Amino acid sequence: MNARWAYIQLQSLIVKRMMANNARSREIQQRVLQKKIQICADSRFGRDHGLRSIRSVADFRRQIPITDFEYLRPYMDEVRNGNPRAMFGPQTRLLMFAMTSGTTEKPKLIPVTDDFVKSYKRGWKIWGLKAHIDHMDLARKDYVHLAGDWQESRTESGVWCGSISGLAAETRPPVVRRPFIVPPQVGKIGDWTSRQYTTLRLSLPSRRVGMIITANPLTLISLAKLADQHKETLLRDLRDGTITMPADGNISLNPSLKKRIRPVNKRRCDELEQIVERTGHLLPRDFWPELSLVGVWMGGSVGAFVPDVRKLYGSCAFRDHGLSASEGRMTIPMQDESNAGLLDYTSNFYEFIPVAEFGNDDPTILEAHELEEGQSYYILLTNSGGLFRYNIHDVVECVGFEGQTPLLTFLHKGVHCSNMTGEKLTEYQVATAVREAFVDSNRSVETVMLVPVMASVPRYMLLIESQADQGVERLAEAIDTRLSNLNCEYENRLKTKRLLPIMPKTIPTGTWRRLRDKKIADRGGTQEQYKHTFLGSSDAILGELGVGPIASGR
Known part of the structure; x- marks a missing residue:
């Protein structure tokens, strides 16, 4: 210390x-x-x-x-x-x-x-130092940082491509690196659920976690729910010195991570089991009782999820990720x-x-x-x-x-872009995916709109006037596939279950015509100047169109 x-x-x-x-x-x-x-x-x-x-x-x-x-x-x-x-x-x-x-x-x-890296690290150093100045107890506690992988793929010339957070984490100086109990190699685990399970397996042995840092509050919600969902397996792994991945298929850890998988002391295992016996759950608010600070995005659309994070992580302070x-x-x-x-x-x-x-x-x-x-x-x-x-x-x-x-x-x-979970979906991408999906489905292209819907797990709703047509399900799947091909971050959010697949919703015939007439009346212009947008800016359009809520699951 x-x-x-x-x-x-x-x-x-x-x-x-x-x-x-x-x-x-x-x-x-x-x-x-x-x-x-x-x-x-x-x-x-x-x-x-x-x-x-x-x-x-x-x-x-x-x-x-x-x-x-x-x-x-x-x-x-x-x-x-x-x-x-x-x-x-x-x-x-x-x-x-x-x-x-x-x-x-x-x-x-x-x-x-x-x-670039020097500037990036300097900004984070200032963020972290100010957090420590304001929370002096952090100097004697452990930290959990959920970083990405900076070596996901290579260019044709051999340069690595990935997440800069992973590079910054791997190149921390030793005095800074020691408190971070989840090594950056965890970010290289390709399966999202396995990555989060490994994070829990390596961080649960410490009751002295004082700070957890990640950009998106949905990541923290997912981590907490995974701990509770797999509490029996986690408790067994901690006692036995094993790791049992919840994902399908075999996920092998690299040697440096395997060395960290050891039996946890009996006192800590007993404490975690007593938490489950007392509350019926295994949640961060209980298994990290010394948590002082959560660093996460608090603004924009994802800020709506911060109250849910607070319920799961307890009465600690929150500081925006920046x-x-x-x-x-x-x-x-x-x-x-x-x-x-x-x-x-x-x-x-x-x-x-x-x-x-x-x-x-x-x-x-x-x-x-x-x-x-x-x-x-x-x-x-x-x-x-x-x-x-x-x-x-x-x-x-x-x-x-x-x-x-x-x-x-x-x-x-800004305009023509939607970004609920970091997917940064653009109007151009949606219009391209819709057009190609209609062609793939052997359908004539018609007017549709993809609308972002904020829920416990966000998703996009496909509004379409086709009535009683079972093909809209396949069309939604085809748009998902095309968007994944066009936008690597959209693909990642689907794979990591931070976004649910597109939900199709049929709307009454004539809806788009009425919307067009209303916008022209409100804003002026002519029929020829009117341009339909394939990407809605928010779910407020659902109320304007008289579309009811959708279920949170599929």
Whole structure:
């Protein structure tokens, strides 16, 4: 404890420095921008866009348009195929690609460079240090971090692709690594249920777990329910020093994990059995009585599940995970029970577009210090992975300032995108999947809508006017298959049971016509200008259409 607390006290100077520098974050943002430009200045992208000539933010905006991944894809494809110089200068090391879904049929591979990882880790270090400063008891407790696998696949040129959280976990320094009792190798277990069972098997021996960290609250709900569902097997495994995977098929652990599967001391086993005898359940609120802090997303649509997490994990504090994505960390929450985070102004360069002007030919572009409290914005991100003025389609609200640095809360993904569990489904993907599924089913394409439905396990509802047609079940399955092919994160959420399969729902003939007429009457325009959306923005449309609720299971 003394060594760990001494390390925390020494490193906490980073937090104090950041808080002191909030008053001059505009100046620091200028330096960050110049560094990002230097990283790519001697690349093909840099030459094509005249990066060497950029001296100011105004120059930057003249030289580079607002981008999306399709704009950058020609350069990124070259990097993926073994030519990092297409995007980066000779001093930059490419470590891996972070995998995420794209806005077209092709997934995105975000380059992760040495400077990218340095920035990513620094943001997490500040988050963790501030959490320890506010919860000093954490210095004597264990932690559970649910990280992904950074080595899921390789590109044609041999570079690993996966989750940056896995790389960060594997490369923690020893003094930081010791309290984390679930090793990063667990993230490499392909079967989701087996991965979560292994997490429980390795963390249940400790009653001194003080902090658990993962992005999505649905992951924590799933972990708690799995513990309760398999309580008898878990208790037997703990006593016998075994591990009995609940998934179908044989899941073999790598040797380093097998060494950790040992019998647990009798006192702890007795304690867990007494919990089950007393409560009839095996839940985190009881088996981790010293839990102090849960780090998880608290904003956006998934924030609706935080109350369920509280019921399962007890009366500990909650701290938002922060606005982060494969493209980079954007905010660092600095206090409990709030989904507001301080803009991570040392890691990336940020620009903002007011929501009301998004989509205009010449929208107002603001720097971070120019935001207004109470207003909502789209973020443009410039990072160390080759993303310049990148529209990440995240909408945030400015809820205050620390000096020149805004405090932001995540509201939702932007237009034409749905993101209940991290699947980041786009209008383009849905329209493509629907069209192809109709063709696969030998049906004429008709108007449908996929609507996100938040429930204990979310899913999408397929609204279709076809009446008394048993083929709609097969059509829904075909759309699921096509969406899985188009969007790797949607496929992952289905496989890991964080999303249920699409539920078809027939609606009265003429529904779409009435919806069209109403929208034209409300918004103006003509019949020819009206465009039906294949992806509903929220389940509020169900009430508008008079569609009743659906069952939580299939």
